[in-house]
């Protein structure tokens with residue numbers, strides 16, 4: 436069964452030396468083996484003007500094709516930075532204060548989705564399975580469906596689907612739902628998002644739905660809506676974290692920061708990740724617990740992200756300021772309370788940070804899943820304690836984490852103390868249970884399960 440993957444980003448990129456390499460990242464790693472094995476095409480946006488529209492890969496012995504949809508700067512601004520990142524992203528994370536609603540965003544998004552659909556239609560061969568990814572491509576499914584009524588098509592949505600009453604705030608909400616209902620199968624990380632989607636279709640479009648099966652009847656077809664929690668490449672993270680190099684680097688990290696207890700946070704710098712509230716909670720922890728001054732440090736890594744969007748620039752300024760304020764107020768002669776790094780690291784380096792942590796502080800204000808949690812758990816030693824926001828998809832699957840409400844600053848400050856003081860035996864029991872769940876989630880299993888369900892949809896079940 437040939438596969439057409441449709442995603443915003445291509446799975447290969449060009450190095451500075453001009454060589455083509457496959458990207459690092461869960462989605463690429465999960466889908467490329469399947470694509471290479473079964474043949475097919477990966478359709479993605481063309482981010483730079485000089486990239487080929489069609490590229491067979493690898494050049495010497497191709498086993499799949501990359502098809503690019505070239506975008507002008509104006510289209511990229513409207514479709515990607517605008518509609519995807521400044522409208523659908525904040526809305527799906529319940530952050531309506533960050534909504535930037537503009538007609539031109541919607542218009543560019545619609546046009547770019549049409550071009551994606553045209554590219555898919557041109558590449559499509561009878562019997563192919565089409566798998567769309569994420570919130571960049573909500574109109575494309577219905578457009579492909581018009582051209583290929585018999586195509587088997589699925590969509591995985593990587594962020595939360597918000598409650599119906601929040602989703603309906605969006606002008607154009609019904610158009611987005613109609614676009615998505617071109618699919619045969621729609622996957623979310625957890626049941627709660629799937630239920631929200633079904634309710635949106637029922638209330639906003641008047642569609643007939645079947646619960647608890649999660650079936651929407653639409654234009655004479657069935658659209659199945661299911662939970663398919665994503666995982667990480669467990670084997671790779673296990674191997675990396677057990678390697679001598681990572682173990683050595685872990686020691687170096689511990690020595691560099693010198694604290695008795697190290698609390699670690701690692702996130703893309705995005706307002707959904709709760710970095711600012713986390714820093715304030717750590718500040719409150721230091722205010723309330725003078726006995727821990729000089730003994731506990733927070734190591735916060737923030738990856739630069741969407742730096743073109745104003746609200747992200749503002750967040751960076753606020754985080755810089757908060758780190759300066761905390762260190763200015765609390766630092767002692769040989770103790771820095773917050774070590775802050777604003778940069779990207781290799782996965783091996785991240786593993787050494789995960790292993791160096793006594794406590795992982797993962798407190799998004801909302802997150803579809805949160806893969807950093809799964810990476811932390813996989814790499815962690817038996818000492819590692821995971822503090823996890825209950826407003827993440829991961830929280831539904833990982834009850835043994837110390838769960839917190841990320842909006843509750845005092846609760847978070849208290850959880851830091853609880854985590855630091857947790858007895859060894861409890862730490863070990865919790866992390867063992869967490870490791871076992873994360874091992875089962877595995878991204879390869881996720882891809883296989885979704886594709887199996889798509890194959891079943893072809894048979895009509």
Ligand code: ADQ
Nearest residue numbers: 593665702703736737738778779780802803804805806807
């Ligand atoms: P993201 O919002 O990007 O993903 P997350 O799932 O945590 O969030 O993944 C972040 C990835 O970036 C991790 O693999 C992590 O290793 C990496 N990373 C973080 N900091 C880094 C750094 N400094 N340098 C290099 N890499 C870094 C979206 C949704 C999530 C969902 C995923 C997958 O928002 O909810 O879990 O997709 O579906």
